[in-house]
Amino acid sequence: MKKARIAGITMAIALVVMTTAVQPAAANPGTRLESLYGFLVERYDDDGERGFTRIGQTISRNEPTYSATIALDALGYFDARPPPFDLLKMKNFTQKLQWIRSLDETDDQYGSMADFIAGSYDIHSTFMGIQTWFLLSQQDEDIPGMEDVTMNLTATLVYVNKTYNEDGGFGRAEGEDSDLLSTYHAVSTMDAILEAISEEFPEQTWSVWLPNATATVEWILKCREGNGFKISPDSRVSGVTSTASALLALDILDALPQISDDIQDIADWIGSLQVEQATSMQYVGGWAEGVNTNDTNIMSTYYALLALDLLDAIDSQVNQSIAVDFILDCQATDGSWGFTPEREVGNIAYVGRAIRSLEMLNQNLNQVLAVEDPNNPAPVLLDWRIVAVIAITVGAVVIAIVSVRMD
Incomplete structure (x- = not known):
């Protein structure tokens, strides 16, 4: 029986030494970046047009693709070779969004970019489609076949021109009242296209496509209310979206100096709308x-960040640490981004804006998103060393009892 006791004690000592020498098994928590990437992979139309889809849908759409490409490009995924997504087919899909086949310039939709292939269209979907087009075109030299996918950009200028109104502003669609967001999206689209075709078609200039830019500037300035801008002159309330749209449009039209004396007051007003102490809602x-x-x-x-970034006022006007926390808190449980924090299901449309916002706040994206995703924390693991010690203790007690009785 002494031999049994000695063997039991030896085994116990060996197990105790082993439990202290070997590291415990750890959970493998998902990071915010992994949650986001997983969400985007789920929304990728791998069997169809190779764009991105809305939650609960299966067809590639304009805005989800616009948002996803902004995020994936900023995070470096498009620079991988080969890229994890078929960028050639994605560019083909973007080309197919343009309303042009079997149409001529007199057709309302001619040159516009649709929400989905042969779908509804307006100046906002056109803006997003063109932005996606130029973002994907940055990969033309590195990926075979990308340069062969072309688009009639002049046709899009024709469509944008149709949304121009006599008051100088642009509407959401032809015949719609002017508003600042539509005006910004219109002049931004014109600016991107005119710059892209300037070498091949030097005759295509602002004077051709917006001959009375002065009227547009005057209309924008009529939207001014205090230190902000209203969405249109007849609106009642100023907002950061309309104010940013006004500033961005004025900058494109080289008219921002016209309000140079008021820039500081405008920046102060935008900065004052950041919530630093929470109240209801x-x-x-x-x-x-x-x-x-x-x-x-x-x-x-x-x-707000777009406007302050334009005015070079982020450092002076933004409490950056709480701004970053707010943006990160808006990441939904499904890995996308919600309109507000604490959402289980987000919207792919907000993903690109969230990532762009973090960029404007000078965040290292791969670093700030590399932290554990609080929406998907690591499972609680029971350290196997604790289990082993408990088992050894119980075993030792059993051996001791048996030994005493046998003695």
């Missing part, structure tokens, strides 16, 4: 759309 760190609107959200935050 607000979240710390983000922006409300306007004064006392109590609607802190990711889109107002995005446009």
Whole structure:
């Protein structure tokens, strides 16, 4: 029986030594980046047009693709060779969004970019489609076949021109009233296209496509209300989205110096809308759309940062740490981004804006998103060393009892 006791003690000592020498098994928590990437992979139309889809849908659409490409490009995925997504087919899909086949310039939709192939269209879907087109075109030299996918960009200028109104502004679609967001998207689209075709078609200039830019500038300035801008002259409330749209459009039209004396006051006003102390229905760190609107959200935050970035005022006007926290808190449980924090299901449309917002706040994206995703924390693991020690203790007690009885 002494031999049994000695063997038991030896085994116990060996197991104790082993439990202290070997590291415990650890959980493998998902990071924010992994959650986001997993979401985008799920939304990728791998069996169809190779664009991105909305939650609950299966067809490639314009806005989801626009948003996803902004995020994936910023995160470096498009620079991988080979890239994890078929960029050639994605560019083909973007080309197919343009309404041009079997149409001529007199058709309402001629040159516009649709929400989906042969789908609805307006100046906003056109803006997003063109932005996606030029982003994907940055890969033309590195990926065979990309340069062969072309688009009639002049046709898009024709469509944009149709949304111009006599008051100088642009509407969402032909015949629609002018508003600042549509005006910004219109002049931004014109600017991107005119710059892209300037070498091949030097005769295509602003004077051809917007001969009365002065009227557009004057209309924008009529939207001014205090230190902000309203969505249109007849609107009642100024907001950060309309203010950002006004500033961005004026900058494109080289008219920002006309309000140079007021730039500081405008920046102060935008900065004042960042929520630093939460009240009812607000979240710390983000922006409300306007004064006392109590609607802190990711889109107002995005446009506020666009405006302040343009004015080179982010460092002076933004509490950056809480702004970053707010944006990260808007990541939904499904890995996308929500309109506000604490959403289980987000919207792919907000993903690109969130990533762009983090960029404007000078964040290293791969670093800030490399932290554990609090929406998908690591499972609690029971350290096997604890289990082993408990088993050894129980075994030792059993051996001791048996030994005593046998003695």
